[in-house]
Structure formats: structure tokens, C-alpha cells
Amino acid sequence: MKRGKKLLSVFVATFMVFSFAACGKDNPASEKPESVEFNLGNYKLVYKDACIMKDYDGNDALVMTLDYTNNSGSSDSYLWSISENVMQNDVSLEFATIYxxxxxxxxxxxxxxxxxxxxxxxxxxxxxxxxxxTSMVEVSFEESFGDATGKVITIDPSKLSRETPTAPSTKTTEKATTADAGDALLDFWNGDWYGWWVMTGCYGYYEGMGSMSWDICGTIDIGDDYTGTVVLWDEDYTRNDPMVEASVTLNEAGTGEYGTLMSESGNFTDIPLEHADWIVDPGLVDFPPGMIIIDGYYENGDDEYYYEIHLLPWGSSWDDLGEDFIPYSYYDWYLPLVEAGKPMPDSIDVGV
Structure with missing residues (x-):
């Protein structure tokens, strides 16, 4: 299997190298680096500092601090507007989770x-x-939905100080809010889901299959620690032999009340899923309420396509969405099961 790539790759256009010393005051030998300022299309970044922290699994992680300015003319977030590429020893580094x-x-x-x-x-x-x-790290930035690229920043980890993440002083109040929201988030995400998925931009083996859609079922199971799994299967798969099996994390931050679901690892058909290949925010779906849309990119050799998965909780009505948005087997397979009070089956047998 070929390693899956992020939907938006980073191409470096301008090279300007800087070596930086550490952040933090607990290392007497560290010196605060000069900031690096550059524009990326509608956005402005200022690289301010870097240090090393331990991630949740005990790994050393590079943590960079930046100022992000949005000049796009509307509201936006760093996550959706900026892409990063971080290289060490000619290998892309994985995102780190630091609580x-x-x-x-x-x-x-x-x-x-x-x-x-x-x-x-x-x-x-x-x-x-x-x-x-000890090895140098090269970091580049790119506008996610544009062509603007930024400078390459070179960081020497051996000169960085180590820091321990600390919660803000307002944490007591925020923690109570999080606890109140936690049950509602899990109630929304956990359970059985049904819908359809579609390919677009198909090449190689899948050329000619663009805009074809298939019914899909799935189960989301997220624990109190906000980590869990998403299992999906269409007509060619089953619950026990799924099309998708993903490890995910849930975060209450998002544009709406249901937070954001993010992939961490797993597989989509025959390619791996990696951290942030999926970023699923129900708040971005205007209609209907409660729908989740998972989008991603498949590439395996010369075979590639974009995909979108549209899901509503099992038992939901799709009647008001219009024929173009109703799953293919909705009336013949799904609706009779729902009206009979049947649970979601382990396979989609449209012959039944």
C-alpha cells in the first residue's frame, strides 16, 4: 500500500533558511529567536518561537508558536486556511497531540x-x-485554498528548551463547561449511521466512476476519553469486513455545537488513514441538521479520486432532502427496515 497523502500537498516556492535557538526561560543557554513574518495570500503569519514538549504517548514533539492574522474578508480559522509541511531527515513528521x-x-x-x-x-x-x-527540521507553510507559499524555516531541536504544557488560569470554569458539553457530544456522535458516498475526480482504475454513489452504513463508538472508532461499509463490504475502519478523536471545538471529529489512524479501503485526513465538523453542514459529511482523498499508484460520505443517524427520514440527495436504496431497502423497527443490519443486502 502506498502511504496516503493529505488532500492539500505543500509545494515550496521560496527558500530562506533560519536557525533558531530555544524558547523558554528555564534553559540558561537558550536565546529567543527573531520572529519571521510573511504573507500567505489572504493571511499573515509571524513565527515567534519553538520548544520541545512530550506528547500524550511520551514522544518528543516540536511545538511552534505563531501569530495568525486573517485578512480574507470573512471569518476563518488557521486549521482551514493554512497547510504545513514539517520535514526531518527527508521524512514528513506526524502531528502531535499534547494535552x-x-x-x-x-x-x-x-x-x-x-x-x-x-x-x-x-x-x-x-x-x-x-x-x-538532534537533526535539523525544515518547516514550510502554504495557503490551503490558494497558491501562496511561505518561507522555509529551519529549526535546530538540540538548541530548544523543554517545556511542560500548563492549562490557563481560567481552567476551572472551562473544565465545568467541557464536562457539561461532553455527554451531548457523545450522544450526538455515538450510534449507527446510514447514508451514501460518492467519488469525483476519478483516475486510473476508477476513471469513469465519477459521480456514482453507493449506500453506506456505519457505527461510531467514542469513549469518555474522546477517542474511539468509525466503522463504515457499503454494498460490497460488511460490518465484520468493513470498507473503512478509523481511529478517531473528538474535540468540542468547532463551528457548531457538536465539535469536530478527526481521524488519527486506520484504513480507507486499501490505503491508510492518517492524522487529520478527516476533519469532520457538523457545524459546516447547513442542511439538514444532524448530518455529518466526511470527505477525503484516495491515491494508490495511478488510481485516485476524491470522496464524500453523507450520513444521518439510522432511523432518520431523508424524504425532505429531494431525490438528488436520497440514498439509492432508501425506499426499497432502508425505509422498510426502519418502518418495521429493525436495527441496522451488518450488511446492505438490497435484494432483501
Missing amino acids: LDESSFETVCDSQFTEVQNGETIEVKTAFILADT
Whole structure:
């Protein structure tokens, strides 16, 4: 299997190399680096600092601090507008999860989800698991939905200080809010789902299959620690032999009340799923309420396509959505089962 790539790849256009010393005051030998400022289309970034922290699994992680300014003319977030590529020893580094408070699952990078109004600036952090703490790291940035690219920043991990993540002083109040929201989030996500999925932009073996759609079923199971699994199967698969099996994390930050679901690992058909290949925010779906849309990119050799998966909880009515949005087997297979009070079966047998 070929390693899956992110939907938006980073291409570096301008090279300017900087070596930076550590952040933090607990290392007497560290020196605060000069900031690096550059524009990426409608956005402005200022690289301010870097340090090393331990992620939730005990790995050393590079944590960078930046100022993010949104000049796009509308509200936007760092997560949706900026793509990063972090390389060490010619290998892309994986995103790191670093908790500020494990009881509420707040992480150092949560500010990336914040909706920033036009003209406003916020501080964000981004974190990546280091392969080692001695080899140089090269970081580049790109506008996600544009062609603008930024400078390449070179960081020497051996000169960085180590820091321990600390929660903000307002944490007591925020923790109570998180606990109140937790049950509602799990109630929304957990359970059985049904809908359809579609391919577009198909090449190779899948050329000619663009805009074809298939019914799909699935189960989401997320625990109190906000980690869990998503299992999906269409007409060619079953619950025990699924089309998709993904490990996911849930975060209450998002554009709506249901937070954001993010892939961490797993498989989509015959390719791996990686951290942030899926970023699922129900608040971005205008209609109907409660629908989730999972989108991603498949590439295996010369075979590639984009995909979208549309899901509503099992038992939901699709009648008001119009023929173009109703799953193919909705009337002949799904609706009779729902009207009979049947649970979601382990396979989609449209012959029944």
C-alpha cells in the first residue's frame, strides 16, 4: 500500500533558511529567536518561537508558536486556511497531540480551530512528533485554498528548551463547561449511521466512476476519553469486513455545537488513514441538521479520486432532502427496515 497523502500537498516556492535557538526561560543557554513574518495570500503569519514538549504517548514533539492574522474578508480559522509541511531527515513528521488537561482533553493546538474575524490576529501553536532531537527540521507553510507559499524555516531541536504544557488560569470554569458539553457530544456522535458516498475526480482504475454513489452504513463508538472508532461499509463490504475502519478523536471545538471529529489512524479501503485526513465538523453542514459529511482523498499508484460520505443517524427520514440527495436504496431497502423497527443490519443486502 502506498502511504496516503493529505488532500492539500505543500509545494515550496521560496527558500530562506533560519536557525533558531530555544524558547523558554528555564534553559540558561537558550536565546529567543527573531520572529519571521510573511504573507500567505489572504493571511499573515509571524513565527515567534519553538520548544520541545512530550506528547500524550511520551514522544518528543516540536511545538511552534505563531501569530495568525486573517485578512480574507470573512471569518476563518488557521486549521482551514493554512497547510504545513514539517520535514526531518527527508521524512514528513506526524502531528502531535499534547494535552493541556487530560480530564477535558484540551490540547496545546486547540486555538487552530478558533474562528478569527477579518482583520483580527490570534496566537496559535502547532506540534509535530520529532524523529530525534538532534537533526535539523525544515518547516514550510502554504495557503490551503490558494497558491501562496511561505518561507522555509529551519529549526535546530538540540538548541530548544523543554517545556511542560500548563492549562490557563481560567481552567476551572472551562473544565465545568467541557464536562457539561461532553455527554451531548457523545450522544450526538455515538450510534449507527446510514447514508451514501460518492467519488469525483476519478483516475486510473476508477476513471469513469465519477459521480456514482453507493449506500453506506456505519457505527461510531467514542469513549469518555474522546477517542474511539468509525466503522463504515457499503454494498460490497460488511460490518465484520468493513470498507473503512478509523481511529478517531473528538474535540468540542468547532463551528457548531457538536465539535469536530478527526481521524488519527486506520484504513480507507486499501490505503491508510492518517492524522487529520478527516476533519469532520457538523457545524459546516447547513442542511439538514444532524448530518455529518466526511470527505477525503484516495491515491494508490495511478488510481485516485476524491470522496464524500453523507450520513444521518439510522432511523432518520431523508424524504425532505429531494431525490438528488436520497440514498439509492432508501425506499426499497432502508425505509422498510426502519418502518418495521429493525436495527441496522451488518450488511446492505438490497435484494432483501
